[in-house]
Amino acid sequence: MKMLIGGKWVDKKERIDVVDPYDYSVVDTVPEGDEEDVEKALSAASEGAKVAGATPVHERTAILKRVADILEEKREDFARIIAREGSKTIKEARGESFRCWNTITISAEEAKRIVGETLPFDSVAGSENRKGYWYRMPVGVILAITPFNDPLNLVAHKLGPAIAGGNSVVLKPATVTPLSALMLAEAFQEAGLPPGVLNVVTGYGDKIGDKLVADKRVRMISFTGGTEAGLHITKVAGLKKIGMELGSNSPTIVMADADFEPAVATCVSGAFWACGQNCIGVQRLYVQKPIYDKFRDAFVARAEKYKVGPKLEEDCDMGPVITKGEAERIEGWIEEAKKSGANLLCGGKRGGPAGTVIEPTVFEGMPESARLHKDEVFGPVVNLYPFDKLESAIESANSLDFGLHAAILTTSLQSAFQAAYGLECGGVMVNDSTDYRMDLMPFGGIKMSGLGREGIKFSLQEMTEPKVVCFNL
Numbered sequence: 200m201k202m203l204i205g206g207k208w209v210d211k212k213e214r215i216d217v218v219d220p221y222d223y224s225v226v227d228t229v230p231e232g233d234e235e236d237v238e239k240a241l242s243a244a245s246e247g248a249k250v251a252g253a254t255p256v257h258e259r260t261a262i263l264k265r266v267a268d269i270l271e272e273k274r275e276d277f278a279r280i281i282a283r284e285g286s287k288t289i290k291e292a293r294g295e296s297f298r299c300w301n302t303i304t305i306s307a308e309e310a311k312r313i314v315g316e317t318l319p320f321d322s323v324a325g326s327e328n329r330k331g332y333w334y335r336m337p338v339g340v341i342l343a344i345t346p347f348n349d350p351l352n353l354v355a356h357k358l359g360p361a362i363a364g365g366n367s368v369v370l371k372p373a374t375v376t377p378l379s380a381l382m383l384a385e386a387f388q389e390a391g392l393p394p395g396v397l398n399v400v401t402g403y404g405d406k407i408g409d410k411l412v413a414d415k416r417v418r419m420i421s422f423t424g425g426t427e428a429g430l431h432i433t434k435v436a437g438l439k440k441i442g443m444e445l446g447s448n449s450p451t452i453v454m455a456d457a458d459f460e461p462a463v464a465t466c467v468s469g470a471f472w473a474c475g476q477n478c479i480g481v482q483r484l485y486v487q488k489p490i491y492d493k494f495r496d497a498f499v500a501r502a503e504k505y506k507v508g509p510k511l512e513e514d515c516d517m518g519p520v521i522t523k524g525e526a527e528r529i530e531g532w533i534e535e536a537k538k539s540g541a542n543l544l545c546g547g548k549r550g551g552p553a554g555t556v557i558e559p560t561v562f563e564g565m566p567e568s569a570r571l572h573k574d575e576v577f578g579p580v581v582n583l584y585p586f587d588k589l590e591s592a593i594e595s596a597n598s599l600d601f602g603l604h605a606a607i608l609t610t611s612l613q614s615a616f617q618a619a620y621g622l623e624c625g626g627v628m629v630n631d632s633t634d635y636r637m638d639l640m641p642f643g644g645i646k647m648s649g650l651g652r653e654g655i656k657f658s659l660q661e662m663t664e665p666k667v668v669c670f671n672l
Contacts, residue, residue, distance in 0.1 A: 200381045202230050202401050205243035206394020209236065215401065217378055219283050220519045221510055222552040226283045229377050232402030237410045240369045240398040244340045245416050247367035247395025252337045254393070256310055259363055263307035265390035266383075270300040273386075277351060277379060279511075284376045285350055286474045288515045299352045299383070302638045305655045306359030313364060313659060320669065331669035337365035338440060338662050339418040342411055344404075344432075346424045347521050348476045348577075350376035354383055356638070357421045358397065360658035362387075366419075370399045371411060375521055377401045404428075412436050419662060423478075426575075426647050442651035442661050444643055446575040447603035448482050449633035450596035452618060453494060454589065454609035455487040458630070462608040463494060466581075467501045469606075469632025471517050471559050475579035478648075479604040479633045482576060484583050485592040491585040495563065498583070499545045502559040508551050519555035520578055526555045529578035532570050533560060541565045546579070573599060589614055593621040603644035604633040625652070 201208035211230035219226055230236075251259075270277065274296045281292035315334035320326040343357035350373060361368045372380035377399075384399045400407065412420060412435045419440035422432055426446040433441065451469065453462050469481040486494045510518040520526045530549045537543055546560030557579050565572045565582040572582060586592040596605055606628040607618040619627045625644040628635045636642055643652040651661050 200227055200229050200378060202232055202236065203381070203384045203388070203397065203399040204236065204240045205398065206388070211236075215374065215403075217284050217375070220286055220375075220521050220553065220555050221508060226280075227378055229381070229401040232400040232407055234407060234410050236400055236402070237407050240400050241340070241411075241414055241416050243395040244367040244369050244398050247393065247398070248337070248339045250393045251362065251367045251396045252365045254365060256313070259365065260307045260310045262387070262390045262392050263303055263310065263359065263363060266386045267300055267303045267307060269386040269389060270296070270303060274300065277382060280379045280382060281351055282510050282518075284378045285347055286476055286510075286518045286521050288510045288518050289513065290515075291473055295349055295352050298638055299355045302352055302355040302655065303359050305639050306355075306363045309360065309655045309659055310363035312656070313663060315665065318667070318669075328672050329669055330672060331667065333665050333667045335364075335663035336666045338664060339366060340416050341366045341368050341419045341421060341662060342417045343368055343370045344408075344411075344420070344422045344424065345370070345372050345380065347373035347376040348473055348478075351379040351383060352638070353423050354380045356653050356655075356658065358383070358387070360655050361421070361662050362392070362396065363655070364659050364662045366662055367396045368398065369411065369417070370397065371404070371408070372399065372401065374401070374403055409435050421658075421661075429649075440661065442653070442658075443649045444478065444603075444653060445647060445649045446577075447478050447601045447644060447648050448573070448575050448599050449479050449601075449604050449606070450483040450485060451481045451606040451632050452589070452592045452596065452608070453484065453486045453490070454607065454611065454614055455489040456610045456614075457490075457608040458610065459490070459494070459497075461630075463497045463501060465608070465632045467498060469634035470581040471502070471505065471579050472634055474517050474520050474557070475581075476520060476577050477634060478575075479636060481581055481606075481632050481634060483572070483596070484581055485586050485595060486583060487592075488585045488587055491583075495544065495583055499561050502561055503545050505559050507558060508556045517559065517579060519551055519553070520557055521555075523554050525578070526557055529557055529576060529580065532576060533580065536562060536565060536569045536571045539566045539569050541569060541571070541582075544583075575601070589617060593618060597623045600647045601644070602646040603648040604628060606631060606633045625649070
């Protein structure tokens with residue numbers, strides 16, 4: 200596949216292999232973009248921003264609807280690419296393909312709802328002759344940097360509202376999973392998006408990232424990725440808007456009165472969906488003592504039944520992690536936890552054709568000093584902790600410097616409300632695990648988990664600016 204710059208598909212002699220992480224077979228290749236390509240993309244986006252801002256709302260809406268139609272028509276094609284280039288099973292990939300259609304559809308709807316309001320200038324003495332209002336104008340050029348774990352829908356979460364709001368975009372997809380993003384760019388071009396409004400540069404972040412981030416023509420950065428990369432971006436970016444969805448270490452609380460079987464099922468799914476490479480996946484699982492032993496045994500029994508590895512097989516439950524390097528890192532964290540005294544209940548082994556398959560792994564007795572407790576593992580590992588009272592579980596859940604999602608499973612309305620207002624995070628899921636997201640809801644975190652909110656309506660607020668118009672009559 201090729202890069203998209205200024206409405207043209209650009210190839211390069213230097214190319215990057217995109218490999219299937221399960222067996223490291225080559226799926227396709229993409230150009231290795233350099234700083235010259237970045238310059239061309241930024242120049243094209245600067246001109247594209249003028250075109251995008253002048254495009255009537257009904258045309259933006261029509262383009263987004265046509266993109267949604269293409270996604271609907273090619274849903275299985277997108278799913279298979281997602282499954283091949285990344286970690287998701289074909290069933291998980293179909294879910295992401297559907298969600299991308301939904302995200303773009305919502306973007307088309309929200310494009311019509313970018314509104315302002317009149318201002319009562321005569322509420323201040325001396326301004327009786329003034330009339331006016333405010334409206335929202337596009338930010339301009341938006342740099343979108345996306346991760347590997349949701350390589351299609353997280354791209355849509357940036358492109359959809361950016362284009363709905365009349366902006367242009369330079370997209371830098373994850374180096375290991377750029378194919379579904381390029382397919383989505385093809386859909387936008389087929390749908391009639393003007394040249395330069397969307398530009399996609401593929402390449403290595405350490406070679407082109409800083410040039411993209413620091414350029415003054417970029418007026419907003421929308422970044423989803425790790426906390427360390429986010430901190431680096433804030434140091435390099437300069438004076439521009441920044442929206443970030445960063446890492447987490449999501450806690451789920453299971454009360455003794457929870458509906459037992461659904462609680463076990465949703466927590467297992469929440470821990471191992473997408474091989475645990477999920478910023479809202481369950482990593483810390485706090486279970487009230489009266490049901491702890493029963494819950495632990497049922498949870499482990501479910502985890503041990505998972506079919507792991509061959510992603511394209513319909514009955515596969517969990518795929519590999521994204522690279523051998525990531526698999527080795529996770530394996531190292533597991534070994535460190537075992538040496539520090541944590542009790543391994545199941546899993547913990549690495550295998551598969553490329554050494555990228557990590558078994559669903561469950562621990563109890565995890566020391567607070569261990570990385571598996573205090574950091575984001577981004578892999579199929581979950582820790583179980585018993586607790587007495589809800590207050591202590593909430594305190595433990597809040598003890599780390601993350602705050603994206605938290606959850607509680609209970610039949611008590613009082614417990615649900617206590618958790619909803621006591622947990623420090625961007626979203627509290629009641630009777631779901633932390634791994635629930637609807638694409639129209641505000642999504643983001645506090646503390647080291649991010650800045651701002653995604654979710655189409657809320658992204659549009661970030662990607663547009665209020666502008667006042669005042670008449671002195």
